[in-house]
Amino acid sequence: MMKTIVHILSGRALDGDEKLALSRAIMDAAQACGEDLASMTPETTISEAAATAPTIPDVIAALRSPSEETESFTTGAGRGVANTLMELVEGDLAGLFDGRSTVSFDASLPMLVFNTRPLRDLAPQARRIASHCVSSWAESVFTNRDSGQRIAVYEEGWENLDDEASLERMVAQWKLARDYGLFNILILHKLSDLNRSGDEGSRARELAVSLLADTDIRVVHRQKSDQLKATADLLRLTGSEREEISRAPKGVALWKVGELEGRMVRTVRTKLEGELFDTDQAMVS
Numbered sequence: 001m002m003k004t005i006v007h008i009l010s011g012r013a014l015d016g017d018e019k020l021a022l023s024r025a026i027m028d029a030a031q032a033c034g035e036d037l038a039s040m041t042p043e044t045t046i047s048e049a050a051a052t053a054p055t056i057p058d059v060i061a062a063l064r065s066p067s068e069e070t071e072s073f074t075t076g077a078g079r080g081v082a083n084t085l086m087e088l089v090e091g092d093l094a095g096l097f098d099g100r101s102t103v104s105f106d107a108s109l110p111m112l113v114f115n116t117r118p119l120r121d122l123a124p125q126a127r128r129i130a131s132h133c134v135s136s137w138a139e140s141v142f143t144n145r146d147s148g149q150r151i152a153v154y155e156e157g158w159e160n161l162d163d164e165a166s167l168e169r170m171v172a173q174w175k176l177a178r179d180y181g182l183f184n185i186l187i188l189h190k191l192s193d194l195n196r197s198g199d200e201g202s203r204a205r206e207l208a209v210s211l212l213a214d215t216d217i218r219v220v221h222r223q224k225s226d227q228l229k230a231t232a233d234l235l236r237l238t239g240s241e242r243e244e245i246s247r248a249p250k251g252v253a254l255w256k257v258g259e260l261e262g263r264m265v266r267t268v269r270t271k272l273e274g275e276l277f278d279t280d281q282a283m284v285s
Contacts, residue, residue, distance in 0.1 A: 001133070001136050002026060002059065004165050006018075006085065010084050017074040018078070021066065021077045021078030021081060024078075033058060055098060055099055056089065056097060057089055060082045060085050064079060064082050088129075092126075107144070114137075116156070119131070131160070132166070145181065164203065191212075192227060216258055218256040219256075220245050221245070222249075231245070238261075241256075253267070
């Protein structure tokens with residue numbers, strides 16, 4: 001997580017000396033805060049770990065005062081990392097990530113919702129860092145087999161496609177879903193949103209396409225004419241399937257399960273479900 005944050009702030013990946021300096025600083029900061037990383041077990045709760053976890057200012061302090069051994073290996077590389085992280089303490093991002101969380105995270109709850117709406121007013125860097133913090137929280141639940149089976153819903157999937165690190169996490173969740181007891185749902189406005197990840201041939205684009213390839217169930221609602229070809233090409237739809245989704249009424253979608261032939265399926269909602277999922281309310285006075 002810390003390597004990702006430094007990468008976001010600096011715009012480049014850390015070199016070997018910087019990685020070592022950061023890793024040692026996190027260990028030193030943890031010990032200074034009374035956290036015993038070696039004693040952490042799968043049974044350690046998130047709240048227990050968070051109570052003694054170091055904060056970013058603690059890590060900055062450790063980076064600026066490394067041990068003689070660390071200094072001899074890294075030749076001062078930690079100071080540059082510390083200066084980069086200072087943007088979270090003294091710059092425009094101060095107060096967002098430099099203290100303990102004000103939200104209590106209870107992984108035992110049957111449902112957890114991360115509302116990303118307030119993040120839209122933040123600077124792009126802050127949104128990306130916040131997104132990774134949320135992903136880290138969620139990942140702690142997904143990868144813990146004691147949490148039981150879970151359904152992970154990425155409601156605004158396009159927001160997760162702009163960052164390579166986020167894509168790497170998602171690809172890992174997709175590939176290890178059965179092992180984790182996890183059912184992933186990624187919702188996109190259009191399949192061409194996958195192209196937001198990066199230029200053709202880039203690693204980010206490969207990761208985005210991998211998500212689609214690892215998805216066994218594809219549900220496609222009516223597509224606008226300018227999106228039909230891209231959708232049909234990406235999903236290898238037949239001519240009849242393409243025709244069906246071009247004129248599908250509201251609530252009817254093409255379901256493609258594995259390599260089976262697609263079927264048009266109508267979703268029937270109860271009155272209560274209709275009210276809960278009515279996204280047109282803001283357009284009605």
